[in-house]
Amino acid sequence: MTLRQVAAHAGVSRQTVSNVLNAPERVDPATQDRVREAIETLGYQPNRTARSLATRQAGLIGYCLSRHSGHSLYMDAFLHALTAAVEASGRHLLLFTAPDGERGLATYADLIAQQAVDAFVLSDTVGEDPRHPWLAERGIRFTSFGRTWPRHGRQPGMWVDVDGHAACAELVTRLHGAGHDRIGFVGWDSPGTRGAGSDRRDGWRFRCRELGLPHLEARADSDSLEGAARAAATLLDAPEPPTAIVAATDLLAVGVLGEVRRRGLSPGADVWVTGFDDSLLATSVENGLTTVRQPTAEIAARLLGLLEAEPDTADAGAGVLLPGQIVVRGSAPLGL
Amino acid sequence: MTLRQVAAHAGVSRQTVSNVLNAPERVDPATQDRVREAIETLGYQPNRTARSLATRQAGLIGYCLSRHSGHSLYMDAFLHALTAAVEASGRHLLLFTAPDGERGLATYADLIAQQAVDAFVLSDTVGEDPRHPWLAERGIRFTSFGRTWPRHGRQPGMWVDVDGHAACAELVTRLHGAGHDRIGFVGWDSPGTRGAGSDRRDGWRFRCRELGLPHLEARADSDSLEGAARAAATLLDAPEPPTAIVAATDLLAVGVLGEVRRRGLSPGADVWVTGFDDSLLATSVENGLTTVRQPTAEIAARLLGLLEAEPDTADAGAGVLLPGQIVVRGSAPLGL
DNA sequence: CGGCCGGATTTGACCGGTCAAATCACGGAG
């Protein structure tokens, strides 16, 4: 089914059909109806490839699945939201893989050289992500889920991120409001790089200091249940153990919960526990896990919105920081 | 950078350049060298869109992210492997979303009508998946991760699946060999549909019967930690509790582990526990979780291999059943 | 020395759209 067949059927020229679809205001209403009917009865859909060739737009956004993406329970949900958002803009998401770091850049370059994609959405951004300056230099459009944390200056490119600092600070405030004076934190040892983990920790620490609460922190050696359980054990073994524990991810929180239960303590009563991400684990534990929900759909929508936006003249990076939403469940029955 | 520019640079016609890339045997070696050098120095890469238009091949495989895909910790790993496998065949994966069931079929149809994809890889297949007959009828190429379980007859289309039945039977055999006489099973209530869950259960039950072991089964009301913990509690509260528990997924196994620990019992000593999937949870628990690893990379490779294969003349469905691999960790220290 | 053959290379048409410029039709102004 091609444009010309529709045109023949409707008794007009191919361009008129094209206009009906792309610039209806140029076409006489009566003609429009006739063409629309032909389109309808023939079940015509324009060929994406041909359109892409002519307009020089692939209609595809590239997204790289990093080796680590499976390590966060959250990325799956994000990918789903991103796919939906891309579809809403009439395009599609093209998935690819690339080695980490500098070596992976060639893959991005190839996709652009082949005009296989129009732009990229990055995620799993790391400390000084090499992709940002590299793509920006070459004038390739992209947006990034997650800030970069350059040691000095600023990375180019626009990003969207969730304010883990504010969310964790808020958790502390509300836990404190609920009567907790010793609020611990369980994070994981990020390998030297700043990132979401330290952002969340800083939020917790910042508010604890503000409120004059003690510094009760333990780190898991990895983002694992076992590591979290050990970290929690360290905290709970202290002479003055915390009565609430803020964990940097849901997975860690579940590990903490396990340790709490093993000691015969009751989560949400003896020890309150919170997580981060609102992943499937959060509704999977007994009485549910109080956690911070990332506004996934909005993140995805914003990332695409920024892609359309004219790249800032001064291409200094600019970003959008979205608030996380505290979801109260049984593990920390915060009021209000 | 276009074909003609390269041709001009090398002093040949466009078609010669095209031949160097697609049918080198037709080109004089000396000319080949000259053209290759031109390609090299100009950094030419053929335009995917143009090639697609001419060859009528999008070079894209469609994959639908179902609403539920996030519910299995495993699908993330699968998606990664699939992406890599598709790349290995010189194509790319196009992601999309669609409503479940019949209503989603229109989305598949649109992608084909627009010639946006060459074929589909399906996953999250359900009992009598409507997609299989529908796609087959229309002559659309696809392969499916996961069998369909038609009530009668056979669904068309080719599939790849992991033999959960055999793997669970093997687990029972080895647990029995390690001295266990009461081996329980924790699955989840699949909503009436046959699927991977019941396949695994059947394997467990089959071997238990064969060995004359008692039927100790409890179902979680959902694939959740809490449900699994309750199911495990039921089993462990019985007058003759199991000494080993086979769980239908890693997540369920972790739930079981939690209940075991809470009772002061030691996993891998007092009660042995196994999971299924070898997801990130399996290495995340203390001493690790003995589980069944799906041959993810091979699954992906086979799915693509079947796509190339000529659709069987008698388009009765045909499939590949791959063995799962038992990975021994601390929760069930099986010898051998 | 002309004809023929086969490999190497080039030419023309096409894939299915879009863009820009050209043509057409019609009504109002001069």
Place this chain on the structure above:
DNA sequence: CTCCGTGATTTGACCGGTCAAATCCGGCCG
């Protein structure tokens, strides 16, 4: 009545490749 302007529609060229048929060219044979 002619000319012009405007809106509607059509035509020709092009996007960047591939396919198939045509051309070129050197060597071999008669």
